[in-house]
Amino acid sequence: MTSSRPQRADAARNRAALLAAAADEFAERGMDASVADIARRAGVGKGTVFRHFPTKDDLIAAIVLDRVDELTAAGDRLLGEADPGVALLAFMTAAAHQRQQRDLSFLHGAGDVDPAVTGARERMYRVIHDLVDRARDAGAVRPDVTGADVILLMCAPNYVAGYVPDASPDLWRRYLGILFDGLRPQGAHPLPAPPPTLA
Template sequence: MTRPLRADAARNRRLLLAAAADEFAERGLEASIADIARRAGIGKGTVFRHFATKEDLIAAIVLDRVEVLIETGDHLLGAGDPGEALLKFLEVAAEQRQERDLSFLHGASSANTQVSQVQDRLRATIDALVDRARDHGAVRDDITGTDLFLLMCAPNYVAGYAPGAPPDLWRRYLAIIFDGLRPQGAHPLPHPAPDLLPETNV
């Protein structure tokens, strides 16, 4: 049984993960453990007491971010309006990416068993949100969880091609995307949804 972290150890871990996320967002995978420790205001040895390797630290960041999405999605499964719940989930995913785009870390942690397991849980949550919205006629019949999984990064990605634009420009493209998911005026899609890609970024 895993023992809970002491209050000071838990605090150090939170500071460390936040500092590491900021450092990776600024420097990419070249960010060093020394710079991360300095940013967190802790010693380098403390980093290695929490995470044996840099890869373990990256995996922990990915796990934390995906867990937030799973918790959000699971909560929204109980919302009264399935269509609005699905839209809210996409908003939270876009806001997370807008705050720090760390999608490149997912590829670096793809071999981690825990990351693979939590990604599977996220996909299951998205499937449930989409199934519920589809059953209530909020999205078109041919939309799948895979489609939503792949579209999660699209609003931020598109908005990134407009330098100097307002930081919430992604909302415009999310609205366009979500209108395309609605059944009103829908035309048949030209290709079936693809199989899930194991290293797809979120």
């Protein structure tokens, strides 16, 4: 009997190549990226794309899932870090670095139609809340900072750096440093409004 393992390995490689090609295509062309262009970039036929992802929405959802799952896995690992402040900063750095490599934030809303994306995002949010709770309990961040605050702030370093023409690719690190200093308890003043509640 012939083992199906090589076929599964080929399928996994094809899927990974398709997702990488699609992410690059969406990053360059936005939502107008076509399946034909994605297939061409991946070096496969359109039929291969549709075998893996029956619709464009399925493809978008898969890209978002990969990104969210990657951050959730990083957060899970960091929950074992001895220093909760270091763990939270490392997670925020990983999130900003992921976005710097390929900014696909505009796809996140498009992926919301998939219940798997919703579930994955909820798991990531729980991990972020756990990281923030640990950091707050350890006195590494100010006592009025919540997980929702950090979720909303995660994209800020890249967003700000994106306004600078021909910016250094590491400029986001400067703004992450400023942002994280703002989370620390030293010199903190009471915040003028309550934190948001994220669904």
